[in-house]
Amino acid sequence: MAALVDLIAIVLLNVYAAVLIVLRAAVYRVRLYRPMLVNIALSFLPVVGALVGIAGLLLLAPVVEVLAAGLHEGAVVLVWIYLVVATVLWVLFFPNAIYLITELNFSHRQESDPVPLWFDIVQTLTLTLSGIANAIAGLAIVQTGFVLLADPNGHSTGAPGFSWVFAGVVIVLGALGVYLGRYLRFNSWDVRHPASLAHKLITHLREPGRALEAGGFVLSHAVLVALVYVPIYVIFYRALFS
Template sequence: MLFLFIGAAILNVYAATLVILRAAVYRTRLYRPMLWNIMLSALPILLLALAFIALVGLLLVNRLLAFAIVTILGVAWLLMLPNASYLITELNQSHRAEGDPVPLWYDIILVISLAMSGVINTIVNVFVAQLLYSVVMFDDRAVSFFRPRSMIALAVVLLLVGLGMYLGRYLRLNSWDVRHPTALVQKVITHFRERGNALACFGFTLTYALFIGILYLTIVTPIVVGMYELELARQ
């Protein structure tokens, strides 16, 4: 499990390094939005870390306060989570301009690194969230990852991630736009009144949710199986 976190950190640093070297080596403009998106991608896991600290530190002192803080942080985490996977959409190569001096091969590996760091960041976030869920609901049993409630919650979260990515890419909405709910709702309604947008959103959301879900199960299942075998060995 530790290697998953280390790998995610290394991949984020590698992607950020490629962005910086692109400007330094090829004497081109530093594409700051990519660096900003990498930072936003890592932010949700920090919120989960705070939730874990609150859960462990306050659970024995005041159970109600612990759950209240965890709930607030959980909502903030869910709002920020699409930022983790948003890096996938950098694959559109929107940063390249006509006559760009940067070789295409460099930008290909750059955007793939960004996309994969977004995928891994999302997987780490959801995995840690499931760990917290198992601690609260099932006393930290690894088998709880595969319970129906846990799998349904996983599907809902991934669908919300896909929806958040769509809103960010096509409506240019950000997580902090919830501070202006009236303008936010009006913008969303206006968008979906246009013919074809609802269907496009459905296809985008489902496709990306399935993509991340398949990768999530591929990476996380061996880790959970190892945790379960360790539990059995300790009994």
Template structure:
């Protein structure tokens, strides 16, 4: 499990370095939106870490408040979570210009690094949520990770992430727009007035949710399998 966190940290650092070197080496304008998106991609796991720390502290000093802290922190985490996987959309190379002095090969590895850092950040977040949910619901019971409520929760989170990505890319909605819920709901409602946009949203959400689910199985699956093996041995 430690390797997953180390790898995620390494990818974020590597992507950041590539963005900074792009401007430094090739004398181009620093593309700050990429740096901002990397930061936003890291924020959800930081929120989750704070939520876990606060919950542990409340269990000791004020147990009745633990549930409320988990709910509030969980909502904040879920609102910010699509920012992690949103880095996948950097693959459109929209930052390049026709006369860009940066070699195409450099920008290819740059955007792939950005996208993969977002994907792995998403996996880390979903895995931590998977673990918290399973432990909260089933404690140390055998097979807690693989019980259907845990798997349904993971699937629901992945669908929510994919839909959040759609809202961010096509309606230009940000997580903090929730501060003005009325205006936010109007924008979303107006966007989905036509059948075409509804169909596009369903297709986008399903496609990206399946992709993230498959990556989650490949990356986090061996960790979950290891937990199951330890439970059987115990």
């Protein structure tokens, strides 16, 4: 029940962020900044993807049970194929949630805008918090799913180490994805062209100071997300398995 309440609160936070963006244009008669609305939708994808992935695994369970009953090795193979494909797809879209941290640069604000600074602060901060909430919710769902898959009874003493390693890797990759999106303007679907992506990244990092900048960006963002995620997930995990 608590998890459902948390999910509803996160949905409302996303809705509130969208409402503020629309109100900014309607009340102060300025141009509607549509990229922010698009970013809200993209940032919520990791939550939707995590829920869909878990649902797909549950739907796959009867098939796996039938195969396993016949001692068919395909049961294990089927589960692993599903997990790998679903996880890779989810990780590709995970950076879209963390990306909203970079909206704090107020790039949408013009000097001639009649919008009060206090409104833009609340609006942008709400947008950023919605992204962080989406990232936490999506990662928490996936991490818990892996824990339950490894041990259906759960670990009352705390989440197992392998799940924390997974979470750490995802957070770092998420921060890297944000850097690629903000500075090289890559999107999640650009992975379809890996050669072009790698060429642009290598060319970018060869510029003086770029590698150090990228390292600092990824490290600082990853640490921020981790410091927020870890204590929240620990509380969530204890409540779930206590």
